[in-house]
Amino acid sequence: xxxxxxxxxxxxxxxxxxxxxxxxxxxxxxxxxxxxxxxxxxxxxxxxxxxxxxxxxxxxxxxxxxxxxxxxxxxxxxxxxxxxxxxxxxxxxxxxxxxxxxxxxxxxxxxxxxxxxxxxxxxxxxxxxxxxxxxxxxxxxxxxxxxxxxxxxxxxxxxxxxxxxxxxxxxxxxxxxxx
Numbered sequence: 001x002x003x004x005x006x007x008x009x010x011x012x013x014x015x016x017x018x019x020x021x022x023x024x025x026x027x028x029x030x031x032x033x034x035x036x037x038x039x040x041x042x043x044x045x046x047x048x049x050x051x052x053x054x055x056x057x058x059x060x061x062x063x064x065x066x067x068x069x070x071x072x073x074x075x076x077x078x079x080x081x082x083x084x085x086x087x088x089x090x091x092x093x094x095x096x097x098x099x100x101x102x103x104x105x106x107x108x109x110x111x112x113x114x115x116x117x118x119x120x121x122x123x124x125x126x127x128x129x130x131x132x133x134x135x136x137x138x139x140x141x142x143x144x145x146x147x148x149x150x151x152x153x154x155x156x157x158x159x160x161x162x163x164x165x166x167x168x169x170x171x172x173x174x175x176x177x178x179x
Contacts, residue, residue: 034143035119036151040163041136045174048105048125048133054170055107055123055135056100057084063166063173069095091116105133116150117141137163 044051053059057069058076069084071077076084082097091113098108098120105125112118119141125133139154152158 034148034151035141036143036154037138037140038154038156038159039136039138040159041134042163042167043128044125044133044135044167044170045131046133047131048127049102051125051133051135052100052102052105052107052123054173055125057082057095057097063169065169112144115145117144137166 044054046054054063056078060067061069066088067086069076069086071082071084073083076082078097078100080097080099084095084097086093086095093111093113096110098110100107106123108120108122110118110120119139122138122140124136126136128134139159141151141154143150153162
């Protein structure tokens with residue numbers, strides 16, 4: 001599965017042809033776009049065809065605390081172009097379904113948190129041993145404000161922690177489902 005970011009790669013990039021954000025004076029840094037691409041993997045105790053459901057707007061309700069997507073059209077949908085909005089810590093994020101491919105066990109979303117960051121999230125599930133699957137998650141995020149801390153959650157170390165938290169939350173969710 002190709003999420004567009006090499007496996008385990010977490011890199012900071014500037015806009016093409018520009019110097020890296022971390023170089024130059026603070027004033028020069030603010031003029032450059034800051035982009036962070038991160039990816040990680042974890043295992044889920046479901047085959048890929050079932051695991052992808054965990055990464056749909058409605059599927060995340062089961063394992064993401066406080067996840068309550070609102071649909072401006074009033075109806076949940078997995079169709080490309082579907083818009084939904086989430087709230088976390090009082091901050092609103094708007095998501096757009098780019099593609100949910102259940103047979104291919106992949107999903108892709110564009111998301112923007114105004115004043116913070118915007119980008120693309122890709123998830124792919126691949127069958128592994130014993131009816132499990134390997135989930136690969138890739139974020140490609142661009143800073144929208146002047147505070148580089150807006151990308152902290154996607155930085156090396158923190159992204160790995162986020163993947164572990166996702167893995168633990170999904171395992172807990174699956175353990176609580178009827179057999």
